[in-house]
Amino acid sequence: MPPCVRSLRPRRSRLTAVLAVAAATVLSFVAAPLAHAASPLRSLAEAKSKYIGTELTGNMVYNSTITSLAGAQFDMVTPGNEMKWDTTEPSNGNYNFGPGDTIVSFAQSHNMRVRGHNLVWHSQLPGWVNGVPRNQVQGVMEAHITTEVNHYKGKIYAWDVINEPFNEDGSLRADAFYNAMGSGYLADAIRTAHNADPNAKLYINDYNIEGENAKSNALYSLAQSMLAQGVPLGGIGLEGHFILGQVPSSMLANMQRFAALGLDVAVTELDDRIQQPASGSSFQQQANDYATVINDCLAVTRCPGVSQWGVGDADSWVPGTFPGWGTPTMYDNNYQPKPAYNATATALGGSGGGGGGTGAGPLHAVGAGKCLDVPNSSTTAGTQLDVRACSGGANQTFTLTSSGQLTVYSGADCLDANGRGTTAGTKVIIWSCNGQANQQWNINADGTVTGVQSGLCLDVTGASTADGALVQLWTCSGASNQHWTFG
Ligand code: XIL
Numbered sequence: 001m002p003p004c005v006r007s008l009r010p011r012r013s014r015l016t017a018v019l020a021v022a023a024a025t026v027l028s029f030v031a032a033p034l035a036h037a038a039s040p041l042r043s044l045a046e047a048k049s050k051y052i053g054t055e056l057t058g059n060m061v062y063n064s065t066i067t068s069l070a071g072a073q074f075d076m077v078t079p080g081n082e083m084k085w086d087t088t089e090p091s092n093g094n095y096n097f098g099p100g101d102t103i104v105s106f107a108q109s110h111n112m113r114v115r116g117h118n119l120v121w122h123s124q125l126p127g128w129v130n131g132v133p134r135n136q137v138q139g140v141m142e143a144h145i146t147t148e149v150n151h152y153k154g155k156i157y158a159w160d161v162i163n164e165p166f167n168e169d170g171s172l173r174a175d176a177f178y179n180a181m182g183s184g185y186l187a188d189a190i191r192t193a194h195n196a197d198p199n200a201k202l203y204i205n206d207y208n209i210e211g212e213n214a215k216s217n218a219l220y221s222l223a224q225s226m227l228a229q230g231v232p233l234g235g236i237g238l239e240g241h242f243i244l245g246q247v248p249s250s251m252l253a254n255m256q257r258f259a260a261l262g263l264d265v266a267v268t269e270l271d272d273r274i275q276q277p278a279s280g281s282s283f284q285q286q287a288n289d290y291a292t293v294i295n296d297c298l299a300v301t302r303c304p305g306v307s308q309w310g311v312g313d314a315d316s317w318v319p320g321t322f323p324g325w326g327t328p329t330m331y332d333n334n335y336q337p338k339p340a341y342n343a344t345a346t347a348l349g350g351s352g353g354g355g356g357g358t359g360a361g362p363l364h365a366v367g368a369g370k371c372l373d374v375p376n377s378s379t380t381a382g383t384q385l386d387v388r389a390c391s392g393g394a395n396q397t398f399t400l401t402s403s404g405q406l407t408v409y410s411g412a413d414c415l416d417a418n419g420r421g422t423t424a425g426t427k428v429i430i431w432s433c434n435g436q437a438n439q440q441w442n443i444n445a446d447g448t449v450t451g452v453q454s455g456l457c458l459d460v461t462g463a464s465t466a467d468g469a470l471v472q473l474w475t476c477s478g479a480s481n482q483h484w485t486f487g
Contacts (some may be wrong), residue, residue: 002052004249006098014421016223017082018147020464023111023391027254034143038384038433039350040072040073041073041074041345041348041350042074044077044345044348044349044350045348047348048298048348049473050298050304050306050348051113051305051306052073052074052075052076052305052306052307052308052310052344053077053115053305053306053308053317054070054074054307054311055077055079055080055107055269055307055309055310055311056070056077056078056079056080056082056103056344057079057081057082057274057315060315061106062290063377065335066311066312066315066335067110069312069335070311071106072110073356074141074308075111075112075177075210076112076114076157076305077103077112077113078114078115078307078309078312079116080099080117080309080317082099082102082103083100083118083128083152084118084346085119085120085121085126085144086125086126087124088100088148088374088380089126089149091126092128092132092140093143102138104152104155104237113157114152114155114156114157115156115159115160115268116156116158116160116165116200117160117205118159118160118162118163118205119144119145119148119149119160119161119189119241120144120145120162120163120177120189121162121164122164122175122176122177123164124175125249128330129176129374130176132176134179134180135178137176137177137179138180138181138185141181141188142188142192145193145196146162146196149193149197149200149464150196153196153197156197157201158200158202158234158264158266159193159197159202159203160203160204160237160268161190161193161203161204162186162190162203162205162209163206163259165186165204165206166215166219167215167479168215169213169215170214170217170218170219170376170447172269177189183222186204186222187226190202190226190259198232201234201235201264202234202235203234203264203266203268203440204219204223204233205239205269206219206237206238206239207239207241207269208242209224209239209254210240210242210247210248210251210254210267210404211249211250211251211254212250212253212257213248215418216254216417219236220258220261223236223258225346227261227262227263231262232321233265234264234302235263235264235265236263236264236265236266236269237266237268237269238251238254238255238265238266238268239267239268240267240270240271240293241270241271241273241278241309242270242272242273242289242293243272243273244272244274244275244282245289246289250292251296252300252407255296255297255303258302259300259301259303260335262301262302264302266297266302266303266304267271267293267296267297267303267306267307268307269307269308270293270307270308271308271316271329272289272328273322273325273327273328274286274326274328275364276319276324276325276327278327278410279392280362280391280394280397281392281393283327283338283339283360283397284329284361284392286328286338286340287340287342289340290340290344291344291346294343294344295347299323308330309329310329311329311335311377312329312331312332312333312334312335313327313328313329313331313332313410314333314334314335315329316328316329321402323409327410330344331410332399332410332412333411333412334407336401336411337360337399337401338360338399338410339361343397344434360397360399360487361397361487362390362396362397362486362487363484363486364390364484364485364486365460365481365483366484366485367463367465367480367481367482367483368465368466368481369477370390370469371387371388371391371396372395372398372484373385373386373391373395374408374413375468377394377395379413379430380419381413381429381430381432382431383429383430384427384428384429384470385415385428385429385471386467386468386469386470387464387467387468388468389467390469394409395408398415398486400441400443400486404442405433405435405439405440405441406449411433413430413432414430414431414434415430415435415441416428416429416430416431417439417453417454417456420436420437420438421425421454422451422453422454422455422456423444423473424456424472424473424474425471425473426454426456426473427472437452437453438451440453443486444485448476448477448483448484450484451473454473455476456473456474456475456476457474457475457482458473458484459471459472459473459474459481459482462479462481463479463481464481
């Protein structure tokens with residue numbers, strides 16, 4: 001049976017249908033990714049007077065894939081571990097700023113600002129601090145703050161002076177500082193940091209304070225009383241380590257009440273963890289969650305920006321900290337943009353996609369009314385694609401990368417013209433991504449998807465509308481079995 005059966009509909013209505021598809025495609029896929037048309041996140045954020053940041057830690061700063069992406073897309077950096085007490089003052093009075101300096105240099109050379117993280121925290125606190133006699137803790141804390149803030153003076157936009165001081169019920173955590181000084185350590189730490197660098201914004205940063213609850217209420221009262229006493233508190237950091245679908249609905253109101261006190265309120269460590277294995281629909285939910293967070297920040301003048309914790313999923317602390325959970329960032333393990341990236345770009349006023357990105361989602365086979373599909377979620381190289389009822393599954397979720405690959409399974413595999421075939425009838429299969437031209441595709445405004453190497457069209461064999469109809473390359477015909485919409 002010929003693969004590209006011409007439509008039996010009258011010519012005029014088919015043309016209308018083609019135009020409708022083309023219009024829908026243009027609307028849903030304006031990205032024009034191969035032209036790198038869309039602006040990077042940082043330009044979009046800056047146009048809205050916001051920043052968009054990322055965390056860098058460990059070896060990330062030596063990985064050129066990560067640094068080029070981070071430098072292009074983000075304009076704020078937070079060192080993940082390099083400015084914490086266990087790194088910066090591993091023994092009393094012995095300071096080590098080398099790892100933090102490396103990150104600051106990277107940021108400066110890419111015209112990015114730096115959030116200093118952090119000065120006083122119960123965790124990643126070297127053991128010697130817990131052994132300091134109580135009547136000496138204040139002196140040790142002030143010396144640490146003064147030395148570190150002085151070292152970075154003029155290079156830090158904002159400091160998380162105090163990190164995670166609260167218990168979930170709103171009481172203060174009984175750490176070395178509280179035990180020695182009571183609640184007075186909070187104001188003392190902020191004042192000490194201010195004396196060392198009066199130009200840095202000074203933050204209290206915590207988790208589970210994104211919505212209105214006992215913990216954020218306690219922080220609100222603390223902030224109010226600090227401001228009443230003239231303590232130079234400048235901002236509140238909402239870490240934003242979310243569970244998929246659980247961005248609190250009271251987040252905007254919560255941000256607004258802190259802003260109304262005259263404080264900045266930033267999202268400092270955004271990620272959105274998904275129970276593994278992640279499905280395609282969970283990536284859509286994650287995109288919604290990211291959009292909610294960005295929109296909340298946009299709605300609050302005193303929200304200066306949002307920072308993500310890690311660049312891509314491969315960097316994330318989540319799998320190590322929350323076993324069974326992962327894929328919480330806007331880039332996948334191969335640093336390809338996920339739906340959350342597009343949602344972020346769109347929320348910031350971009351076209352979604354571009355800037356190394358693209359779009360992600362199902363490829364709808366218009367003629368069949370089905371979705372492009374890897375049969376049985378197979379991961380075997382050489383498996384031929386088919387069409388099947390749309391499920392939102394990972395085996396039907398494709399990402400068009402900036403180099404024109406159509407990846408599946410979060411970038412693990414690529415859509416591939418079998419054997420680099422350039423003749424009609426070449427099977428379209430999955431294969432591990434190798435950067436070759438038989439794995440590059442154009443999604444065209446007229447609704448066709450063409451192989452860059454062959455120039456042929458992605459085609460549902462025999463114009464079948466059945467589940468399991470195989471997908472191949474065929475001479476472009478304009479028929480509906482070669483029409484696709486993406487996303
Ligand atoms: C995490 C880092 O990402 C990990 O590499 C480290 O092992 C533990 O700390 N809240 C914070 C961050 O304020 O400093 C934490 O960072 C994540 C939770």
